[in-house]
Ligand SMILES: Nc1ncnc2c1ncn2[C@@H]1O[C@H](COP(=O)(O)OP(=O)(O)O)[C@@H](O)[C@H]1O
């Protein structure tokens with residue numbers, strides 16, 4: 001009879017031990033002196049201490065950052081945080097073995113023997129994943145909002161561009177007619193030519209606007225990205241703005257082709273490289289780099305300059321249409337919004353890293369056409 005009881009006790013104790021050990025959350029209990037007396041596998045995983053070493057040496061005060069343990073005891077003894085002897089959903093940082101700080105949601109209680117405090121026990125829920133997920137979600141929301149804004153602005157821009165195209169055509173046609181059909185003083189001719197030139201500038205802006213709104217058709221073909229960059233650079237390098245800019249190319253020789261509209265890619269590189277040259281005011285270093293992403297599903301293009309960088313409050317706006325910090329006549333503010341549209345229509349990504357001391361890097365990622373590859377594999 002007696003041995004049966006002992007066996008039962010042993011069995012239930014082993015069961016309880018298992019229960020604690022296999023809990024998802026970390027469970028740590030300490031006696032009155034602060035010595036750790038229960039420390040499960042999850043606690044070991046979060047903190048980096050082994051169960052053995054924690055049970056041997058760890059003091060509960062070392063688990064919390066700074067004066068955290070005392071603060072928690074104070075809260076536990078008061079009845080304002082979930083009842084006397086209890087603390088519910090308390091956010092706190094614990095310190096891992098390596099000194100790393102880990103955000104935790106803690107549920108804790110004092111274990112009483114009658115009126116006497118004999119121990120404390122805490123259930124620690126690791127918040128890192130949740131926090132990371134929340135951050136990602138917030139970032140996606142911001143991106144969505146940005147995409148939405150760009151889409152509606154794009155529609156507006158396309159509407160305006162179409163409205164402007166006809167009258168602009170008229171102005172330029174009639175100005176040319178006057179110039180051709182009448183005997184005019186040189187002064188008048190000069191004024192009319194000025195009108196023609198400004199009209200041309202307006203049509204160029206309209207063209208850019210249409211491009212931004214992606215009303216121009218796309219021809220998607222396998223493209224050699226390195227070739228596209230080299231060609232764009234060749235066209236630009238001969239311009240005066242590039243006289244004192246050194247360019248460095250670090251183009252990976254074995255990039256697979258990307259299905260893209262080559263005209264749009266040229267336009268995209270042109271806009272970014274021109275911005276870089278303008279930012280450096282014609283003096284500095286331009287570094288162009290291409291490589292296959294380690295996951296082999298996309299190509300990365302980095303365009304780096306040694307210019308003054310982009311201040312944080314400006315960086316938020318650079319992809320917005322008509323946003324420019326350049327004086328009138330120098331910038332339309334459409335360059336990067338067009339770039340954004342082109343990257344998006346190629347299902348890519350664009351990121352900007354900027355440092356006032358080092359300059360600016362535009363990183364573009366273009367996906368390789370994986371769906372086509374899969375189709376072929378299944379088909380044959
Ligand atoms: N490489 C760069 N370095 C610093 N600022 C930049 C760079 N590229 C773009 N910018 C900033 O972004 C703004 C928007 O660029 P963009 O859309 O091309 O319009 P624009 O060149 O006509 O001003 C620029 O006016 C400039 O302030």
Ligand SMILES: [Mg+2]
Pocket residue numbers: 271274275331333334335336
């Ligand atoms: Mg520009």
